[in-house]
Amino acid sequence: LxxxxxxxxxxxxxxxxxxxxxxxxxxxxxxxxxxxxxxxxxxxxxxxxxxxxxxxxxxxxxxxxxxxxxxxxxxxxxxxxxxxxxxxxxSHSAAYALVSYQTAYLKAHYPQFFMAAVLTADMDHTDKVVAMLAECTRMGLRIVPPSVQQGVLEFRPEGDGDIRFGLGAIKGLGRAAIQAILDARREGPFLNLFDLLCRVDTQKINRRALEALIRAGAMDDWGVSRASLIASVDSCIEAAAQFQSNRASQQESLFSGQEALPVAPPPVLAEAWSLTETLRQERETLGFYLSGHPMASLRDDLAALGTVPLGDICSGTTVLVAGLVVARRSTRTKRGDRIYFLTLDDGRGRLEVVIFAEVWAQAGKVGEGEEPVLVLGEVGEDSYSGGLRLSALRVLDTARAREELATQLTLELEIAAELAPQDLLAVLRKYPGQTALRLRLRVGADIVAQLRVAESLSFAASPAAIAALMALAPTARWRWDYRSTTSLVNNVVPLERARYGARRPA
Incomplete structure (x- = not known):
């Protein structure tokens, strides 16, 4: 300088x-x-x-x-x-350096205890918990579900490398209800939902708290499906209230002449929730997915498309990301233009996406239900939150991204597979496009014949065309090749290149 x-x-x-x-x-x-x-x-x-x-x-x-x-x-x-x-x-920097050294030492040598303490400190901040749960997975630590039998208010280390999810991080469950459960549990483990309600002060735990515990998986230890537990809540509350009332007034059983014993109502059987429904209920109760993630089965396909995990992005880059919409809001600029904010979750991190009106209008209906949203955008620093934010250049769903990015589809078939050439020709002509098709026929253990379909028969990788090809070759193995993700938007200039050109030498 x-x-x-x-x-x-x-x-x-x-x-x-x-x-x-x-x-x-x-x-x-x-x-x-x-x-x-x-x-x-x-x-x-x-x-x-x-x-x-x-x-x-x-x-x-x-x-x-x-x-x-x-x-x-x-x-x-x-x-x-x-x-x-x-x-x-x-002096301020020196003080922070000392704290940084101490926390780094604890994380390196006592990772289970350190991460449990960090999760407890921020358990009211969903976005931070999501990032820290992903960090626990990276470190080889396992997060075990909340439990009315074993859990406490805080996140707690258990066994060798496990962290028990804290009951205090369950939405709709107050501290008074948690303390009432812990007090009653001192007498021994709960046998079932009815036993819990008979022993816990019903003035401190209501229906909402019970349903939150069930949806979060805190009552899975009894081996009863969450759907059946939800269906049994009303009858158990009514029977437990009657038992507690009788015990309070010291009424005696007319049949035995002794104090009435609790009689559990018959269980209400219900069809178990699907994995998708289970995860949706967890997200509503915890603010995130705990026992799995809807995108887990899609990661390989999305990675092949060129998406970057939300936890791996950095400022000054143009990236394609994918995630489920877990929060949305909109506002207007000073000029009156609508601007949208989506929070994406991919199971490894969360990120807020800023979408201006013209980009939103081009996107159509995306982000509804449990389908992931793909966003090509420029990553920048969020001066308000101190984290990162993505400014969207393009918003689309998986099907649209595949259709625009796919350059070639390779189908690998066994020689015995029945694939009528005239049927394949009809499909390719019905859905013309820019995606080339290659066929690989496994003739023997070490012999594979590759057939190249004429470029004039390239097809559009649309959902309809893909469904038609699947119907023709249901046992085939599929492999897609894609072009660069930046082709989704013409003339995209990465931020780091633009900034480098704008710098003035000292």
Whole structure:
């Protein structure tokens, strides 16, 4: 940058890190006094345009007197200003460095306990919990479901590498209800839903709390389906209330002459939920999927399309991501244009996507139900939340993305497979497009014959065409080849390239 900055920036390898370095640089290069340098530091921290314009003029004038040319002085001021957006004084940085070292040590040597504590600290913040659960999976830690038999309020280490999900992270379940369950459990494990209701103070746990526990999987230990437990809630509440009333008034059984014993109502049988319904109920209760993820079976196909996991994206890149819409909202800009915000979840992270009206209009109906949404966009920093945000260039569903990106489909068939050439020809002619077709016939254990279909018979990889081909060759193995994801939008210029071209040398 400048030889006079070498003594100031030597300890940080030429990079401005501390606020004191900003002040020293202003003193050395532009002749600022200590008081003036502190005013510069404050102005940079508050980011007031009028004050920064005034300070820039003072800096450039002082630098000129010390022999710096205007371009060089301006570039140095820009670097100082950029640093000040997120800079600390040296003592503050040292304190944070110590905490960073301590937490890194705990995470490395006591990962199970550390992650349980971190999850407990942020269990009211769904987005953070989702990211930390993905980190637990990466670290080889297993999150076991919440349980009225074994769980407590907090996330808790169990066994060798397990973390028990905290009851306090279940939405609709208050701390008073949790404490009532823990108090009653001291007498021994609960036998069933009716036993729990007989022993827990019904003034502290209501129907909503019970359903939240069931939907979250906290009563799975009894081996009864969640659907049956939900169907049995009313009868169990009524019978337990009657038992508690009788016990409170010390009524005796007319038949035995002794205090009435609890008699469980007959279970209400219901058809078990599908995996999709189970996961949907978990998301409504916990804010995320716990026992699985609807996208788990789609990961390989989506990766082949060129999607990047939400947990792996970084600022300044153009990426294609895929996820389920777990939250949405919209507002209007100062000009009156509609702007949409979608929160995507892919099981490994969450990300907010900003979609402007023209992009939204082109997308049509996407993001409804449990179908993933694909978004091609530019990743940038979110100054409000401190995380990342994606500005959408294109929004589409999986079928549309495959149709636009597929360059070739290869079908591998056994030699005994029946595939009538005239039927295949009819399908290809019915759905003309840009996707080439290749056939691989396995003649023997080590012999494979490859047939290349004429380019004039390329087809459109639409859902209808795919269904027709599946009907013709139901036992075939499929392999898709795709073009670059940036072809979804013409003339896409990655952010890092645009920013690199706009930089001014110091």
């Amino acid at each position: 400048h030889p006079d900055l070498a003594p100031i920036l030597d300890e940080t390898y030429g990079v401005i890190v501390y606020q004191e370095q900003v002040m020293q640089s202003a003193q050395t290069l532009a002749g600022y006094s200590l008081g003036g340098a502190d005013l510069l530091r404050r102005a940079m921290g508050k980011k007031k345009p009028e004050e920064m314009a005034k300070q820039r003029a003072i800096f450039l004038e002082g630098a000129h007197k010390n022999g710096l040319v205007a371009d060089q002085a301006g570039a140095i001021f820009d670097l100082m200003e950029k640093f000040a957006e997120y800079g600390f004084n040296k």
